[in-house]
C-alpha cells in the first residue's frame with residue numbers, strides 16, 4: 001500500500017518534471033528565470049524561510065512550482081514595477097485566475113472595475129456616514145462579550161473568531177443592503193457565504209493534504225459545492241431573492257430625497273433605463289453578482305485582520321491604556337456616547353499599532369499579477385500568462401528601508417510620521433499597491449478601530465501563555481491566527 005507521504009512525493013515529482021519539460025521547451029527560445037523546486041514541507045511549513053533562502057541563492061527572481069502551477073517570485077527590488085505597471089502585469093488577470101475565478105474575465109463588463117467603483121463612489125466617498133451606520137454593530141458585540149464580566153471578577157475566556165465573522169457580516173449587510181437585512185438568518189448566511197467563497201478561491205487549500213496534492217480535483221469539487229449548494233442556498237434563496245424583488249420595484253421617480261440609501265440602491269440607480277424607468281433583468285443579476293463579490297471582499301478579509309490585531313493586542317496589553325487615553329467620543333441626540341469617523345481618525349496610536357500588525361504579521365504571497373505578454377525582468381524573460389508575486393516579507397521587513405529593528409514589532413513606530421495604516425508603499429503593501437490597491441482600506445481600518453475601541457471600553461485583554469498560533473504560514477492574510485483570548489474586568 002502506498003503511504004500518503006509517498007503519494008505526495010510522487011505527485012510533486014510528476015508536477016516538477018512536467019513543469020521542467022515545459023520550462024525547458026520555452027527556454028529554447030527565451031531566457032527564463034531559474035526554476036527552484038521547494039519541497040512541500042518547507043513550502044507549506046515555513047514558506048517565508050524557504051522562499052527567502054531560494055531568492056538569496058538563485059537571484060532576484062525565481063520560478064517555483066506550487067499546487068500544479070508555476071509562480072515567479074520576485075524580491076523587494078521589483079515590488080513597485082510588478083505591482084504598479086498594470087499594462088504589463090495585470091491585476092485583473094492575476095487576481096481572478098489565482099482565485100480560480102477566471103470565468104469572470106470572459107464577461108463583456110469588467111467585474112473588478114464595477115466593484116471598485118461601488119466601493120469608491122458609494123462607500124468610501126462618505127466614510128462619516130458609513131461609520132455612523134455600522135458603529136452600533138461593533139458596540140453591540142463588545143457589550144455582549146464583556147457582559148459576563150459585570151457578575152464575574154475573574155477573567156473570562158472568549159471564543160471570538162466566529163462572533164467577529166458574524167459581526168462583520170452584520171456590518172456589511174447593514175451598509176450594503178440596509179438594516180432590514182440584518183436578521184439572524186441573513187447574518188448567518190452572509191458569514192457562511194464569505195467563508196464558502198473564500199474556500200472556492202483556494203485560500204484554505206494550503207491546510208488540506210488532499211487539496212495540496214490534488215489541486216485540480218480539490219478546486220473542481222469546491223466549485224461544485226459553492227456554485228450549486230452554498231450560493232443558491234445561502235444567498236440566492238434568501239438575501240438574493242429579497243434584494244432582487246426590491247431592485248425590480250425600484251424606479252427613477254422614487255428617489256429618497258436627502259435620506260441616505262443603502263449602497264445597493266444608490267448603485268442600482270445608474271442602471272435604471274430611461275425609457276422603461278426600470279432595471280433590466282440582466283442588470284439586476286449583474287448588480288447582485290457585484291454585491292456578492294463585495295460581501296466576499298469585505299467580510300472575511302476584515303474579520304481575519306481584526307483577529308490578528310486582537311491577538312497582537314492581547315499579547316501586548318500594555319498598549320491598551322494609551323489607546324483609551326487617545327479616544328474621544330461624541331454625544332448622540334439621546335445623550336449616549338458614540339464613536340464617529342472623527343474619533344477613529346484621532347486614534348493615532350491605535351492606527352500605528354494596526355499598521356505595525358499588518359506590516360509584521362508575515363504576509364508572504366499576498367498580491368499577484370499576471371503577465372499579458374512575454375516580459376523582460378532582471379535580465380530574464382517571463383512568459384506571457386505567468387503569475388508574478390513579490391515576496392512580501394522581504395519588502396515589509398527590509399532592513400535597508402526600516403533600519404536594524406525592521407523585524408521588531410514597535411507598536412508606536414508610526415506615531416507622528418504621517419503614515420497611517422491605509423498608506424501603502426513598495427515597503428508596506430498589505431492592501432496591495434498601485435491602481436488596484438484595496439479601495440476599501442479606509443473602511444477596513446475604521447472597522448478594526450471600531451471593534452478594538454468598543455472592546456477596550458468594556459474590558460482588558462490577555463492571551464493564554466502570551467502566545468497565539470499561526471494556522472497557515474503561507475496565507476496569514478486570509479487565515480486568522482488562533483489563540484485563547486481572556487477578557488478582564490476594567491477595575492479588578
Ligand code: HEM
Nearest residue numbers: 116297298301302305367430431432433436437438440444
Ligand atoms: C483588512 C481588510 C482588508 C485587506 C487586508 C484587504 C486587502 C486587499 C488586497 C491585498 C487587495 C489586492 C490589491 C492589489 O493586488 O494591489 C484588495 C483588493 C480589493 N479590496 Fe480589499 N482588503 C480589505 C478589506 C476590504 C474591504 C472592507 C472592502 C470593501 C468595502 C474591500 C474591497 C476590495 C476590492 C473591491 C478589491 C479589488 C481591487 C479594486 O477594486 O481596486 N477590501 N484588498
